[in-house]
Amino acid sequence: MGNPFKIMIMGYLLPLLSAAMVVFIPDYDYTYAMWIAAVYVILLLMPIVLVIRFPSNRRKAYLLTVTYQLYAFTFYMAFPLIKVFSGEIVYQLLLVGFIFAVFFLARFDQRTEVPVVFPDNNRKVKWIAYVYYPIPFFLTVLGFGGNHIVMGNYFERFGDAIMMPYVSTIIYLFSCWLIFLFSSMAYKSHVKEGYLEK
Incomplete structure (x- = not known):
């Protein structure tokens, strides 16, 4: 892995990207914009707090911040x-x-014998993994493959009252999928394999 500090600095672009996307969906709302900004400010202060918490291990503080950046990136997707x-x-x-x-x-x-995400090589994959991994594909299909022209046609045909909850639900479900993935990765790496302590 490269320089953790540089990775952390670049990592701030991820939640900024999702925040910029969702702040106007379905409509701009000052209250929700303030909540988005508050989460981002906490994210900006996090490395300072973590460096104070782990004064002898700045690398750990920076990598933990990257983890929380991923969580914020996905959490923002729930806002629409x-x-x-x-x-x-x-x-x-x-x-x-x-x-x-x-x-x-x-x-x-991740604490079960055979986790869904990244099971040990000698373990048989759970049946639920075959349900979990194709979810983004099905969400993409349900989301018109990301085709804005097709989506715009559906918005014109059915109206915002139907389509906005529909599209927002797809984004929300994708965020849940990502949260599960990132949380599994973080637990496996940071706790089970003790990567932060190495």
Whole structure:
């Protein structure tokens, strides 16, 4: 792996990219823009806090920051669906709660004998892995293959009231898939293999 500090600096582009994408979906909302900014400010302060926490291991602080950058990148993708349910606090809390549940589910899965993501070489793959890995493909198909022209036609045909929740749900499900992947990778690398301590 290259210089952890340079990787961390470059890593700030990922959540910035997803934040720029979702801040206007479905509509710009000052409150949600402030939440997005607050998460990003916390992310900016994180390496300082982690360097104080691990004064003798800055490499560990920087790599942990990269991990949280990946989490923020995916968490921002949940915002469009959360904004669709603006004013419905129960649904919004359920959506945020489910994201965190997926995070912990991935860590629980990594503690099982045969995890879904990156099982040991000598282990047989779980049946659920055959369901998990094709999910991005099916979400891409359901999302019109990312074709903006086709998507625009569907928006004109069915209207924002139907299509915006539909597209936001696809983005949200993809973010859940990524959270599971990143959380599994982080747990396997940082905890099981002790990469941060090496």
